[in-house]
Amino acid sequence: MKKMTGYLSTMSFFLLLTGILCPDAAGKKIHRTVVLSFDDAPRSHYTFVAPLLRKNRFGATFYICEYPGFENKEQYMTWDQIGAIGRMGFEIGNHTRTHKHVNRMQAEEFHRELEYIETQCEAQGLPRPTTFAYPGYDYNRMAQDVLRERGYTSARAGEERTFDPQKDTNPMLLPSYTIKGDSLSTLEQVKAILENAAPGTIPIFCFHGIPDLAHDWVTTSPDIFREIVKYLRKKKYEVISVGELTRRMEAGTL
């Protein structure tokens, strides 16, 4: 009898999960997850992106570096603005001080690059970052070891594929898609990634400035981004930060 009860409760739990997680013809609630991240600290993250995300109650991670030209405040955020985004509740991640690729550094220099951003966050009263994004998407073993040593729990790479919790078990190598552009094809690309994501997998998107006045090769137009946000809301996506994804990985709840 006890066995039967256990079986039934497992079954009801499974059915409950199915009902919550899987869209079906009967139009049950669709509840899928997507991760948003934004790199390189362009000014539009403060003036446009963070307010729009907050209005929609979306989570996100902003990966900060002082890209060459960071002193131009028409193009990049000030540290006070970065602090303000963190205080709005968004996660602030580390992207090295100078955007130097990790495979062009020794461990000692990488420590210094990380420490600089950690110190700036501390001066803003923000938590010490626990997530990192590899500049230029280059990664290596040294970087993963240093990150773990400094208490980081995740790192985002590139690879243009969807995160699969069954296969992507190393949180120091989270795959992501770079999203950029100013035409409807960008919106179509995002929709295709979301629609083609297998059940249980989670697309992680990497945006730069919206717009990005310093890096026109990765800019996204505000109009297209508004459409992406509208689409995520309409389709009832749960939008979370990299940190939240990592916590769920650790807890085994993905």
Ligand SMILES: [Zn+2]
């Ligand atoms: Zn970058």
